[in-house]
Structures are given as C-alpha cells and as structure tokens.
Amino acid sequence: MDWGEGNWPASLQEVIDEFSDVFDAMERYEMLFDFASECTPLPMEEWCEDTRVHGCQSEAHVLCSLDDDGRFQMIGSADAQIVQGLMAVAQKAINGLPPEEVSTFPVTFTRELGLHDSLSPNRANGFLNMFTRVRQEARKLAQGAA
C-alpha cells in the first residue's frame, strides 16, 4: 500500500476525523493529551538503553516487534504527554501493518491532526526522532522476516 494524504489506514483516519471536528488549536492539544492515556505503554521495568529514543527532550522509549501474523507492533511510553499522545496516534496508524509498509510510512500524518502550525515535524523533534527510529526498526524486522 502507498499510504499518504487521502489514503490512511482506517484506524488512523478515524482519529483524523475526530480531530477535524475541532477548530480550536488548544482543544486539539487537549484531545492529544486524552489520546496519550490510550497509548499501549512500554512498562517502565522494560525501559533500557536499547529502547531509549535519543534526541528527545523528554524521556521516550519504544519497543517494536512482529505479532504472530507477522504484523508490526509498536508499544512505547514518553513522559511528555504530547509525545505520548502522538505515539498513541502512531500506534493507530502503523500497528497491524506489514513491517515493509511501516518502514516507509509518511511522517506527514501528524499534519492531518491540524496541529501543523505549532507542530511541524521539525518542531516536534522528539516525535520525529521517535518515528524515524520506529521506521528503521520496521525495516530491520521486514528484512528479518523476508
């Protein structure tokens, strides 16, 4: 699949639709904060150097794997709510996809949340680093699986 604008996984599209109903930027952030609590977390006991995302302001950890069907699964936690909220949205976007598709999944999906003005990928450096890392791991998993 060639994911991108106009063609997002259904679970992500649902989130995008939810955000698009809201006009106030501040409210969108509140929504993102709410999403943070829906994130499938990486339990703190499992945080280690290997799971740590470098280049984050906040502490952020991710663990990527394939489920029994060979589908990609990412769990993660971050102490900043915005990053954790975006992680939750990312889970909806990529979890369950084949790892090859994750490895090229466009980071631009964050734009669709309407946070763009204040949250360009460049700005939300932490998230960008996290997502880049996730794509790399997906590539490795895809190669391992192939």
Added chain:
Amino acid sequence: MDWGEGNWPASLQEVIDEFSDVFDAMERYEMLFDFASECTPLPMEEWCEDTRVHGCQSEAHVLCSLDDDGRFQMIGSADAQIVQGLMAVAQKAINGLPPEEVSTFPVTFTRELGLHDSLSPNRANGFLNMFTRVRQEARKLAQGAA
C-alpha cells in the same frame, strides 16, 4: 615648547611650505620620495634587533641618541621609500630639539604634508610605529639626561 599646528620647528615648517605649493597628491608623493634620499641613514652594518622597528610592513631601523649639547638625534633607514621619506621629514622636525620635547612631539605633523587623505596615521602604520618608538626612546633619553 608646545609644538603643534601653527607652531612647528623652522626646519619642519620649511618642508611643510614646500609641500603646500604642490596641489597634486601624486606629486607630493614624488616629493616625499625625493626627501627619502635626504634622510640621514643608519648604515646597514648597524641594523640589529635593537634598532628594528616592529610592526612595519617594510624593514625599518632607527637609532636615537643625544649630541654633545644634549640635543636629540635620530638616524634611520627603511626599505620602503614612503617610510624613509617620512623619516627624513621627521629628522627635520625633531632632530636638535631637547629630548623632552621629542617625547611629546605630535605625530600629526604628517598631516601638514597634505598626504592626509591617503596617509592617515592609521594607514601609515609603519611610520606610526616608528614615530611612537622614537618618542619612547626620547623619553628614556630625557630621563637619563635629567
């Protein structure tokens, strides 16, 4: 004596008058070149670290002393003609004066040669360093003589 504009030693005033008859800047420089040959030189055999003026583009050497009457005497040489020409004029300005007067002699006398536009003290760095050095030596000689 309080030397300065409007009150220069006669021998210097003569030079200034000569320059003031000439209107073309280039010609003034030619005159300065001619003066270079009138400079009482420091023979090359006597050039050494002690006589060397630092901070000159060109090689320049000066030797300062008092004559039998306790009057200041500077002899010197430079390989750049402009510096040597200015040295010659400087000799006319200060040689024969009491060393105390030399130690405070205004370097601004070069302005009166009408070379100012192209030869501000800042520009003619070499000459400025030379003259500063000469004034310091005059101060030392004055103290030694007192």
Added chain:
Amino acid sequence: MTLDLEAIRADFPILSRVFPSGHPLVYLDNAATTQKPRQVIQAMTDYYEQHNSNVHRAVHTLAAEATAAYEEARITISDWFGLEPHRLLYTSGTTEAINLCAHAWGRSNLEKGDVVLLTEMEHHSDLIPWQMLAKDIGVELRFVPVDPETYTLDMDAFEATIGEAKFVGCVHTSNVLGVRNPVERIIELAKTRGNGGDGAVVLLDSAQAVAHDRLGFDAMGVDFAACSAHKMCGPTGMGALLVSEDRIGEMTHFLGGGDMIEEAWLDHATYQPPPHRFEAGTPKIAEAIGWAAAIDWLSQFDMQEVSAHILGLARHTAAELKQIEGITVYGDHEGDLGSGAVSFLHDTLHSEDLAHFLDAGGFAVRTGHHCAQPLMRRLGISATNRASFYLYNTMEEADAFVTHLKGVIDRLS
C-alpha cells in the same frame, strides 16, 4: 530616570513579530540569547556593504578601514569591561574562551595533582574543558556543592577547600537559578587563602553576567573572565576571554596559523604578542564590529537601572509563579542580586508540554537542562522551564505570561 521601554523596544525589529496565530512574540528566552537592536544589525551591514576587507598588514584603504574598525571595536569592548585592549582576546564565545584558558594557560601552568575547584552550578562549558584537562594532564577536580534548599553555593565548603586549590572556575551568575554568586568574596578568599596562601587563580564564567553587569574586570582582581557577545545584544559567533595583567604573560598559545605569527620558518616560528597571539586566522571582523555596536547601544543606559529593571521583572514573576498551585520555582529571587532567569516546573504537566502551550500563546521560554546537568541532578530534576527577562521586556509581558500559564495549567493539569 526610568528606562523608556517603548523607545527601547522600537530598536528591536524582532519584537514586533506577530505569529500566524495572531499572538505577538513575547521573548522570554534571553538567558539563551538576547535579541539585537537595529543599530547592531546595521553596523554589520555597513561593514559588509562599505568596508569589508581582510585586516592587518593593511596597505589599501579598505583594509585600513576594516583594521581600524576591528581594533577600535576591541577598545570599545575592553573599555566597557574595564581592562586594557590587548588583554581582551576575541573568541567565538564563552565556551571557546574557557577552552582557550584551559589550553593556553591551564596546560602550561597546572600540573598533575593540582586541584581545580569548580562548582556544581557550572554550565557544561565551564566543566567539560576542565574534565578534559583532568584527563590529559591529571589535575584533580573538586566541586563546591549547591545547597538545594537555598539554591546557593555552599560557601563553607568553598572555604574548607580553597586552601588546596590552585585554580577556581566559577559561574558569576547562574543561567538556571538566576542567582549571582558572591564573586567578590570568592575572589578574595581565593587570593588570600587559595593554594596554601599563595593565591589561587580565578576564572569567572560571565556569560550571564554581562547581560546586566559591566564587570569592572581589572578592579575585581580576577584573573580570567569569559563571555559571549550574543548574550548582550551582540552577534553570534563572538565572545572573549578577559585576562589579567598577571596572567597574560603566563599564557602560551592555543590555535596556530595566520595572524598570530610574527615570523615563521619551516621548523619553528615566533608568535605575536597578545592579543594577536591568541587569535589565529582571519578574525571575526564583522562580529567584532557588531559587538562594539551593541556596547555603544547599551552605553546609553545606566546599567544599574537596567539590572534593576530585569531583576524586578524576574522577582515579580517568581513571586506570582509561587502562588500557582503545582508550580515550584527554583532559585531565590528575593535578594538584591541576580539576573532575569526564573526556572520553574509544574508537578504534573511535563516541562516540554508546558513549553509547547506557552509557545502556542506566543511566549518563548527555554526548556531542558540548560547545559547544567550536574546542577539538575543536585536539584533532583532533569529539566526546568525557564523564563528569562532582558531590558526590553515589560511588566505587561510578565503579567501576560503568568496569566497564560495559569490558563494552560487550569485546562490541562
């Protein structure tokens, strides 16, 4: 006379910036870098448009103009700080200045086992160069603790150790806590009791100090001070190491190359006297001119008044923040000494999230460890939000900031 804030602000083009959100910029990140008045920008533009040339060994007119402007800048800057021009060594900033000190003085005047006394409050820039020196030549680093209750240096510990120290490196004004350290007392103790009574050499990291203090370098009796132009209305890429008469002669050299050479042969060379010995390569010409223009601009003010204004804003803000439930303010802003930096944290809202929502309202604050991780550890935290004020900030901005912050917290925590 009070500062005419309207006139001051009119000199800073960036302060009229309005974001697409409709919010005007409220710049409260001055401890990271200050904004530049148009006079500074114009001075550099003029240089590039009219006089640009390489300096020194100047025979042609442009070169003479550039050299004069560059060296006159040194005079302007050294006059401001109260020392002779040849002891003001241009660097690219505070960090390079401290490295210059460690290399050109430290390596040749300290040896294995010598005690270098630093503080837990140091910015990494006054820590890492000494760690490197410790590794390379074996000096021993010791640290004056910070009292996490009072947010001040433990001066008893300083007094207890100073006798053994040959060198003291200390931040003049903390970039995190806003506290101004008792530098007069530190210098006095170092000079009278340091190094077994022979006197210890003192470097002040003055990066934050220069924003509100002219230093009075020679009068202080300190050996070295390091600072950056960009923290006092000057350009990036510029700073200086200020050196005392006693120490300048003890410094060897650091970077090698053009401009610091008197005469070079294939197998050896002689070096220029200071300052040029320590300034290898084509200098930061436009930057020096820009820094001097910044000082010319600052010269119109009474710095005590400037300092009082900045401190007033910080004190007011700190007091207001302390009223907000969940907010901890780091640093004591009640005293008469300090800078415009106010560090704080909310107990549930992550500093990065908070900064984000402040930014959404146009408020620029810095968030992170501020390159002072040892201090963070001592305070038991990993980051703070830091609002830092400068002479162009107003009480209205401070109040708007507090109001917006309250709104964010109400909504999100």
Added chain:
Amino acid sequence: MTLDLEAIRADFPILSRVFPSGHPLVYLDNAATTQKPRQVIQAMTDYYEQHNSNVHRAVHTLAAEATAAYEEARITISDWFGLEPHRLLYTSGTTEAINLCAHAWGRSNLEKGDVVLLTEMEHHSDLIPWQMLAKDIGVELRFVPVDPETYTLDMDAFEATIGEAKFVGCVHTSNVLGVRNPVERIIELAKTRGNGGDGAVVLLDSAQAVAHDRLGFDAMGVDFAACSAHKMCGPTGMGALLVSEDRIGEMTHFLGGGDMIEEAWLDHATYQPPPHRFEAGTPKIAEAIGWAAAIDWLSQFDMQEVSAHILGLARHTAAELKQIEGITVYGDHEGDLGSGAVSFLHDTLHSEDLAHFLDAGGFAVRTGHHCAQPLMRRLGISATNRASFYLYNTMEEADAFVTHLKGVIDRLS
C-alpha cells in the same frame, strides 16, 4: 552562456564605492577575502530581525526556526561540497579547521616519529598547527620543496617521501602563486604508496580552492579539507572542516562545553555524535545562514565558467605585467589550472610603496608575505604585491590596473 558581469556586480553594494579622490574601488584583494552579495547580507539581517534564537533543544517557535535554518544551512553547504551533512564540521575558518584536525584527529591517530609531510608552499595555517603537534607529541615534519623556477611542487621529491608519510597536508591552490597543485595525483600517491603502502591520510587546505571549485569532496577520496566562508562570498568568522566517512569515526574531540554534550556528570561526560561533538558552545548561527546564502547565490552559475573567467583575468594580467620592465611575476599563469592570484614585484620600487600608489588610484591589492614566509624564503624575497581576481572583476578593471601600475612605475622608479 557567459557571465553577466553587470548583473553580478549590481549584487555587490561595495563595488559601487567611490573614494574621496574620485577613484572608484577596484577590488583586487579577493584571495584575502571576497566581497559579499546583498543576498548574503540580507539573509543574516533577516535572521536577526525575524528569527534570532539559540538553537537545538528547541521547543519554542523562534528556536525551531533558527534550528531549522541553521541545520538546513549545513545541508546546503555539504551538498555543494559533495559530502554528508554530519561530516561538515563548522569552524570559524580554515585556520580553526586545520587546528581541529590536528587536535581531534592528529593527537589521537599520530604518534612520536610518524612522518607528517607538508609542502614549502603552505600558508602558516597549515604549518603552525603541525609544528605544535611536532612539539607536543613528536611527529616528524618533512617538506616537499617548491621549484623556484617553475613555481610548482617538486613531485619527484613528493614521490620519494610519500612512502614514509602517515599524513599529508597540502595547499590545494596557493594563495601566493595562484597555482592549483596536482591534488588528484597527490591523493592517489598518498593512498596507494603512502605509509608503506597502507595509505596516508590527506588534508587539503582548500581556503583558496573554494573560490573557484566545488571540490567534490567524497568523490576526490581525500580525508580532510579545510575552508573559509569569507573566501567565497560568505561572512567572516565561519568555515568548516570536511571529513571523510573513514576518518570521522577516528576523531575524538576538541573543544568542550555546551551543545557537544549528550550527558554530563561532574566527573565525566558522554558526547554527541558528529557533527555536534565538534561544535562546542552556542554555534555561529547567523554565519551558517549567511554562508548557505552565499552558496545559494553561487549556485546560479556554472562554476567552470566562473573559474575560467577568473583565470582568464589572472592570465591576461600576468602576461601584461611581464611586459613591464622591472616587474617579476611569481607563478606560472599559462596553464589551465589555477586561481585568480597574481603575485609580482618591481625591482626598485618597494612593494609597500607600490601598493600605496595603487591604492591612491583606487586599486586594492594585498602586499606582504601572505602568511607564507617559508615560500617567500624559497623564492628569495620577503613580500610580493598580489592582485587577485574574482567573478565580479572585469577585463576593464584588469586593464585599468595595468595601466595605472605602468604610470606609477614610469613616474617613480
């Protein structure tokens, strides 16, 4: 397509300068520093007026903008030179870049007795850092002679010595002679026969090269190249060390402080990966942006055309000067390779006097040893007058220069 010189010149405010004497500026001191187009000046002004902020760890908008502009500049510059961004290390110029190489690579990869092969043609900036290294760790310096008849490197001597050399430092294009050295051959010999066949590491001092050559760094197979922004329409206080993939991992560290740190404790620290590991302190933000603007400006031209234009002016001028009685031209300007620098001397008129009279006519040339005293000694002189051309110079300027020079000589010699 040929260069539209009128349009080019219109971009440089300083080129319309007229001196009080009525003479327009004819700027022939480009090997010392080039002039800046208004686009470069404007880019820095825009930064200061709209986006100025400290970079990295950016949460607020200005900081994000400044960080993006700063890091995008690195991409622009590294694309131009043909290497990956993280291997372009910002420095204050060529001189600091070579010192960075000597400290961060030399000190940890060379040892006592290792042969460092330089040339007699080196600028002091590619000589003194290695003299310092020789003194500090005992490497042995050897020198490839310059043939004073042909003004070229003695490549036989190079071939004879390269087997013993572990490191080669060589000026890509001489700032005195205008000659472009056979760098491809030098790299090939170093790689195949250097260090007993294991290959020698090569640094090219590319200060002059970048004015007329994009380098193609990775494609050249060289290890290090050093350059300055101010010699290619960029600002002062800026430059870079370019590093190969093989070498970047061998470099340790140089300056310590903020921005190069990953995590710091009191007694140790971990460092960022390259490039930031080598860039301590608040970076040269406006300077990086200005340099990228210079490269954007240069990108509109075909650099081969630019190079041919510059070389054409130099060749024409050199040929004309050789016709003048009493003038010696240093350097061979007949070949296809070289830069815009033409060094010369008159046999009776002192170089300083001559420069003075050229200046009186508005002609800016450099006079002195050009920080290449060993080369001067080999040529049996202590200074030259040097006219050096750049893309905005015209044939009319070259001719006017020769005419004025003849007039001065006729009158004064």
